Amino acid sequence: MSEQNPRTSPWLIAGRVIFTLALIGCIAFIFSxxxxxxxxxxxxxxxxxxxxxxxxxxxxxxxxxSHITMHFIRKLAHFCEYALEGFLLMLCLRVYTRHFVRHMSWPILGGLLTALTDETIQLFSPGRSSQVLDVWLDFMGVLAGLLVGLFLLALCRMCALLYKHRNED
Structure with a gap:
């Protein structure tokens, strides 16, 4: 007897394509x-x-x-673009696996590698420098984005469960 594979939902496939392309676009933006x-x-x-x-x-x-400085804006930009990357990494992880908490090390590693690559690129850009503190700041942005994504996924899951069981009492 052969086991039948359930068909993958077109919505899931669309989510995979959209979130993967958004993540690639975000990383391309960071590197550019x-x-x-x-x-x-x-x-x-x-x-x-x-x-x-x-x-x-x-x-x-x-x-x-009057107290906002160029330094603050540049560091905030680093943090924000990496927070977006972390958020998109979480969404990508979710559409590729149901056990996303178990596989959290992959997006964490991916975010760290992006930050290291980003700072390495800056070594070869005229008039730019590379700083270890920026790698840490970028990595904190990735972790913040991952946590926001995890929180929103948990919130959506909770809302779905409440909606499913709304008339059981």
Missing amino acids: NSMQIGVVSEGASGRVLRLVQRVLTRLGMPGLA
């Missing part, structure tokens, strides 16, 4: 930023700094706006 020469990278950070300062000023916080 690292390949920018120092002057271009500083110009982009300067535009973001001015935007943040304008927003904070309009929100009635001119004192805070």
Whole structure:
């Protein structure tokens, strides 16, 4: 007697394609930023700094706006892009396995390797430098993104269970 394999849901296949492409796009974005020469990278950070300062000023916080520095913006950008990568790593892990908590070491390792590669790329970009502290900051971003993804997946699971059992009492 042969065992029948259940068909993979088209929604699951779509999720795999979408989340995998989003993750690849995120990593490409991270690496493309690292390949920018120092002057271009500083110009982009300067535009973001001015935007943040304008927003904070309009929100009635001119004192805070004057204390935001280019250094802070650059570090925040590192953290945010890696948090997005961590979030997408968690979503990818979830659509490829039901036992995603058991396999958490894979996205953690993937995030760390991305951070190390990113800083290595910066060694070869004119006007840029590589810092061990940035690897740690990037890795903390990955972990934060993974935790946010894990929390949202748990929340969705809880909501689904509550919805499924809503009329049992």
